[in-house]
Amino acid sequence: MNANASRFDPRRRRWLGAALLVLAVPLPRAVRAQGRQAAAAQRIGVIGSGRIGGTIGGLWVKAGHPVLFSSRHPEALKPLVEELGPLARAGTVAEAIAFSDVLFLATPYGALPQLSRDHADAWKGKIVLDATNAYEHRDGPITEEAKRDGIGLTTARYLRGARVVRAFNFMGAAQFASEHHRPGGLVAVPIAGDDKAALDVAAQLVRDAGFEPVVVGPLSSADRFAPGGPLFRQVGTAEEFRRKMGGR
Numbered sequence: 001m002n003a004n005a006s007r008f009d010p011r012r013r014r015w016l017g018a019a020l021l022v023l024a025v026p027l028p029r030a031v032r033a034q035g036r037q038a039a040a041a042q043r044i045g046v047i048g049s050g051r052i053g054g055t056i057g058g059l060w061v062k063a064g065h066p067v068l069f070s071s072r073h074p075e076a077l078k079p080l081v082e083e084l085g086p087l088a089r090a091g092t093v094a095e096a097i098a099f100s101d102v103l104f105l106a107t108p109y110g111a112l113p114q115l116s117r118d119h120a121d122a123w124k125g126k127i128v129l130d131a132t133n134a135y136e137h138r139d140g141p142i143t144e145e146a147k148r149d150g151i152g153l154t155t156a157r158y159l160r161g162a163r164v165v166r167a168f169n170f171m172g173a174a175q176f177a178s179e180h181h182r183p184g185g186l187v188a189v190p191i192a193g194d195d196k197a198a199l200d201v202a203a204q205l206v207r208d209a210g211f212e213p214v215v216v217g218p219l220s221s222a223d224r225f226a227p228g229g230p231l232f233r234q235v236g237t238a239e240e241f242r243r244k245m246g247g248r
């Protein structure tokens with residue numbers, strides 16, 4: 001970590017550590033080759049470049065995708081993007097939206113009303129991979145909306161016109177950092193969405209991060225693998241995960 005890190009608060013240092021752990025683990029040679037030659041590189045904008053955003057965004061950079069990590073304080077992301085190399089940039093949330101083919105949403109759920117207000121028309125047509133989870137103690141009243149209407153459908157209502165796919169929310173950032181490209185059986189990552197083309201893009205990005213996508217169903221099914229759902233934190237191979245989906 002370079003000298004800029006000393007400006008970080010301790011919380012920020014902890015998640016940056018998790019994201020940098022991703023960088024310390026070398027990818028298998030075949031994956032490295034495939035990643036760096038990725039013909040289908042996606043321009044990815046990360047909104048909320050903390051523990052989960054930094055970790056998954058770092059895996060995509062390693063796979064060969066250009067990633068703009070955003071923050072309300074972009075200068076604080078300098079150590080992360082310097083460590084990740086030329087495919088990584090830091091910027092504002094507006095810059096991330098403008099830059100991207102695909103957005104990765106990884107803020108506290110309580111940030112949605114503000115993101116909705118501040119970038120009202122910018123979401124239209126964007127593929128948004130939504131890794132957020134809603135917790136009453138942190139996110140307040142919107143948690144009730146997510147419980148009542150479904151977390152995926154609630155995100156889609158706030159990000160008007162976005163093609164929302166729920167992904168990367170079912171287990172912890174530290175596990176994503178340690179379990180990617182698991183030898184002997186990739187770990188399954190459940191995804192859910194209503195837009196077939198967006199689901200296909202999300203599935204490929206799950207593979208590029210070193211996991212196996214499992215489509216659970218439409219956006220309304222995303223609660224099955226959100227906190228409190230039966231598939232939350234069910235870590236295993238795709239086969240094991242599908243067995244659990246079937247209740248076996």
Ligand SMILES: NC(=O)c1ccc[n+]([C@@H]2O[C@H](COP(=O)([O-])OP(=O)(O)OC[C@H]3O[C@@H](n4cnc5c(N)ncnc54)[C@H](OP(=O)(O)O)[C@@H]3O)[C@@H](O)[C@H]2O)c1
Pocket residue numbers: 015047048049050051052053070071072073076093106107108109111114115131132133134168169170171172173174
């Ligand atoms: N950590 C995990 O293991 C994990 C696993 C699965 C799902 N999730 C979910 O993923 C989301 C992020 O969790 P995290 O642990 O990565 O949180 P985190 O480390 O606190 O990072 C969240 C980031 O969101 C940004 N942010 C906060 N409010 C914002 C706003 N109003 N507008 C724009 N950006 C805002 C902050 O960036 P700036 O302050 O720099 O702007 C912060 O760095 C949560 O919904 C969480 O429930 C987390």
